[in-house]
Amino acid sequence: MSNTEKTELMILGTIHGMHKDNKYYSYDDVFSIIDSFRPDVIGVEIREEDILQPREYLEKYYPYEMIEAKFRYGDSCKIYGFDWLGESIEGNLIPEKYFEALDIKILEKEFYSTKEYKREKNMIDVIDKIRVPLIINHTAEECNNGKYDTAVDILYNLCLKTHLTRSLAISTEKEMLI
Numbered sequence: 022m023s024n025t026e027k028t029e030l031m032i033l034g035t036i037h038g039m040h041k042d043n044k045y046y047s048y049d050d051v052f053s054i055i056d057s058f059r060p061d062v063i064g065v066e067i068r069e070e071d072i073l074q075p076r077e078y079l080e081k082y083y084p085y086e087m088i089e090a091k092f093r094y095g096d097s098c099k100i101y102g103f104d105w106l107g108e109s110i111e112g113n114l115i116p117e118k119y120f121e122a123l124d125i126k127i128l129e130k131e132f133y134s135t136k137e138y139k140r141e142k143n144m145i146d147v148i149d150k151i152r153v154p155l156i157i158n159h160t161a162e163e164c165n166n167g168k169y170d171t172a173v174d175i176l177y178n179l180c181l182k183t184h185l186t187r188s189l190a191i192s193t194e195k196e197m198l199i
Contacts, residue, residue, distance in 0.1 A: 031058050034165045036156045037084040045160045051086050052093065054161055062099045065090050070112055072102035082115050141179060148176045 033054060040048045055063070065072075065087040071079065072091065079088045083104075091100050106115065107123070120126060132138065152172035156164045 031060070032165075033161070034169075035084070035086050036164060037086070039156060040086060043156075043158055045158055046156075046164055048086055048089070050161055052089070055090065055094065060094070060098050062101065063090055063094055064101045064103050066104045067091065067102040068104045068106060068115075069102045070110075070114065071104075072100065074114070078114070144179050145176065148172060148179065152176065 033051070035051055036043065036046065040046060040051060067079065067083050067087050071082070076088060076092065079091070094100065105111075106119070110116065110119065133142070152169060155169040155172060
């Protein structure tokens with residue numbers, strides 16, 4: 022019988038800029054959780070193409086906790102980037118104003134500017150009134166208990182019934198690739 026060690030994995034969902042004002046799940050809490058886990062490897066939501074870029078470049082495009090994890094833990098463990106922002110820029114740095122011309126942003130802008138889909142827009146507002154409080158002023162454990170994910174699933178299913186289907190397909194493709 023072989024004597025193999027089990028690999029322990031922790032997936033820590035973060036709330037990006039909302040950590041700044043969250044007294045129960047602050048940036049300090051994120052890094053304290055990582056410190057306590059003592060990882061050998063950390064995956065961050067930064068594209069592989071961008072992971073070696075300087076802080077100034079990363080700050081234009083990525084959340085603080087991803088950048089800080091890269092620099093804070095880069096000497097003590099392996100950092101892997103796994104984000105994806107579309108085929109058109111694979112292997113290249115992110116062009117200036119890339120997000121302004123992104124299909125998903127254009128589709129969202131069209132959706133919200135049209136008078137159609139009033140019912141769906143109201144439903145999105147209702148879902149957001151449920152979804153957002155699930156992570157505002159909650160602990161890491163509460164933010165990662167699956168309730169927020171369920172609310173997002175409901176939101177995605179609603180989007181399937183509108184012309185945001187293409188937008189959802191783009192988001193789903195990204196999730197599958199990362």
